[in-house]
Amino acid sequence: MKNSLLSTINNPADLRQLDEAQLPQVAQELRNFIIDIVSVKEGHLGASLGVVELTIALHYVFDTPNDLLIWDVGHQAYGHKILTGRRENFHTNRQLGGISGFPKRSESIYDAFGVGHSSTSISAALGMAIASNLKGDYDKQHIAVIGDASIASGMAFEGLNHAGVTDANLLVILNDNAIGIDPSVGALKKYLTAVKEGKNPRQNNMIKSLNFDYSGPIDGHDIFAVIKELKRLQKVKGPKFLHIITTKGKGLQQAEENQVKYHAPGKFDATTGEIHIKSEENLPSKYQDVFGLTVLDLAKKNEKIIGITPAMPSGSSLKFMMDALPKRAFDVGIAEQHAVTLAAGMATQGMIVFCNIYSTFLQRAYDQVIHDVALQNLPVIFCLDRAGLVGEDGATHHGVFDLAYLRCIPNMIIYSPLNEIGLQNILYTAQLGLSNPISIRYPRGRGVIADWQSVNFGNYEKIEIGKGICLQKGSKIAILSNGTIGNNVTLAIAKMQHPETIAHYDFSFVKPLDESLLHVIFTKFENIITLEDGVIKGGFGSGILDFASSCNYISKIKILGIPDEFIEQGTVDELQQYCKIDVKSLEILFSSY
Structure with a gap:
């Protein structure tokens, strides 16, 4: 039996003392460690398993924390946390008084930037790189690791657009696994798929056209190939872009085969991967399912109803409508600003648009809510899932600001249902034809009525607007x-x-x-x-x-x-x-x- 290497690594300096030939063993131990802890304590599994080799390679090649490493979103940063001094307390991940589930500047000097919402890494790393140049520190490395779902966001392209005309020492690593929480969507996904399959001619490389030194795609699970390329790029000045291919959930068969379910699977058997099923008998439904099933029922009766979600079809339960009425329900990817203005455009043409966005993510589209919807008094129906305290995801995800940031907007109606019946009835009322936009906010988790469908489903009542x-x-x-x-x-x-x-x-x-x-x-x-x-x-x-x-x-x-x-x-x-x-x-x- 091999001696444990992971137990000897308390920081990246320890990792860099190892022979390169020992790193595959570290990768296996790190993967097993993540599986063992998350199987019992819960958390985000698949994303971190997919970047084990990349994580090790980054800390092995670069001089972190002097070189700055930023993980987009942070779902993929568990391995990073374990290698940077948090192995012994990783079991407290996402718990009260424990470590955060996301990178957090106040938690570690290795967490160069706090992240919880997507698509911020390129802009943040570019800002750091420009600052380093201004300070005369031209050898400092700045690395942004971003997923294929996150890079489709407008903010990521804003960062790429700016970086391409600078001499900033910036390395953008695209972790391409064709999935975020749900499968990635859109034309960019098709482009990246073509690149991976060798169908896209190199002279038509959109990243190169943005003035980046592009390399890849390479196998992100071949740790020696990744290290070799990182060492080469370490010597290249200016903006660089490395495209790597990974498998979300790598190393746990069930997580590889069912990547949506194993994004955050809850408790599971670390050996077999089998998820421990919680009994749902006699339990109330989740509010997201009340929304999803009710909107589908309403949409079947009203052909003007449209559903929109930015990359959360499963989490919002809009997937019910997407499966049944695919031409009238849209996953627009991680693009909250686009989702809101798309809804506004549809509303001008008489469509009844249910725009479902997590409360914390609507913050990313605040100008669009004011400028494109409320100012024009368009009756978009905002359905704000995960309103209020959301639990273990912590400060980046609590939906506690929406009442305050929406209450000051003229024309906006704001409604928070007391229970499932209230949610159904306000959804029904909203599609009857309001003259104002409305925000309907409801929490993560289950309701309070065990058999809500038998109480009111399909037999809705109109709610009087503004009535206590x-x-x-x-x-x-x-x-x-x-x-x-x-x-x-x-x-x-x-x-x-x-x-x-x-x-x-x-x-x-x-x-x-x-x-x-x-x-x-x-x-x-x-x-x-x-x-x-x-x-x-x-x-x-x-x-x-x-x-x-x-x-x-x-x-x-x-x-x-x-x-x-x-x-x-x-x-x-x-x-x-x-x-x-x-x-x-x-x-x-x-x-x-």
């Missing part, structure tokens, strides 16, 4: 909640000795607010508490404060939500406890009045 609802009458304090976090209020009240003292109102509409109901509440109650799963600065609670101030009400208002800080990783329950918006914290607070 009294869920429970009370005598002492009024709780105003927005969205699914309101279910925590219901559970907290049920645990109290005197629940009759608490009035609970569901303000699913943050914009427009139900001002007539607010007048009733402020006239009756001296103490009012607002609750949201978004930031307290500028969100729903701020809207209630604005109303109270404008109407000269003097009731005491307490705002509960996400504090003015970036919330790190942990389970949703743990993070709700931290923010004091979990059931127990609410029960204690309510009982103190």
Whole structure:
């Protein structure tokens, strides 16, 4: 039995002490280490398995951290973390108080740039390279590793376009495995496939035409070939581009064969790769499936309905519609700005467009939401999945800013359903023909109604825009909640000795607010508490404060939500406890009045 090499590597300097012939053993041990930990602790599996050889080669050839290495998105950076001093605590990955699932500058000097959203690596590395030139450090290396799905994003091309007219010492490595979370799409994918298959003539190389020194494609799992090419490129000045071919999930057969499922498979058997199936019997459906199935049902009845998602057909469950009505449902790749303006263009022609984007990713298309949709008052239906705290993905992925950044936009309607029935009904209402754009936000994970389809599916009710609802009458304090976090209020009240003292109102509409109901509440109650799963600065609670101030009400208002800080990783329950918006914290607070 060979002695472990990985256990002797505490940083890349240790790795560089090894003979090159020993590196395949390191690759096998690193791959096994990732599989063993992720099988138990969960996380992003396939992407990191696919770049094991590349990761080792990069740290073996380049003088990290003096040379700067940036991983696009970060799903593929587990091997990087393990080789850069985090092997011993890698088991804490994505856990409360543990290491982040993504590269993070405050965590390690080897994490040159924090990444969680895609397509930022080229611009960041170029900025560093230009800065190095200005400082006279012309030998410093700057490497951006980007996937074939991420490089299709507009921002990546903006970086390439600029880099090609500089003398920056920049190396862009395209990790081409033909898949992001779902399979890559678009004309660029077809171009890269042609290059890989040798069908594209070299004189028609689009990367060369952008003034990059292009090499490849080479086998990204041939560690000796990768090292040889990296050493050659190390001596080449200016912008360089290396195209490598890898297999996502490399080294675990099931992960290679089912790359979508094994992107983040949950717990699985490290030996066989078999995923441990959680019993879903009698569990409520995921909100994404409520969206996907409802939109498909509506689309079958209304031929004007269109579905759009930027690279998240499985995660958003728009895949139901894409499979059944492929001509009316579009995956546009990692291109949120394009998705929003594409939806706007369709809306001008009378189409009813459901544009499904994760809350955290709509931030990437903010100008388009304002300039192309709201300013023209086009009735695009934004469906914001993963709103609120999302758990282990952490600060880069929490959808906690949307209420604040959308509430200030004129013409925008904002609705957060209390449960699955509310989500179905607002989707139905939106396609009946609104005169304004609407943002419908709902959380990651499961709903609260075990058999929601038998309750309401296909038998939808029109919702009155801007209407709040009294869920429970009370005598002492009024709780105003927005969205699914309101279910925590219901559970907290049920645990109290005197629940009759608490009035609970569901303000699913943050914009427009139900001002007539607010007048009733402020006239009756001296103490009012607002609750949201978004930031307290500028969100729903701020809207209630604005109303109270404008109407000269003097009731005491307490705002509960996400504090003015970036919330790190942990389970949703743990993070709700931290923010004091979990059931127990609410029960204690309510009982103190």
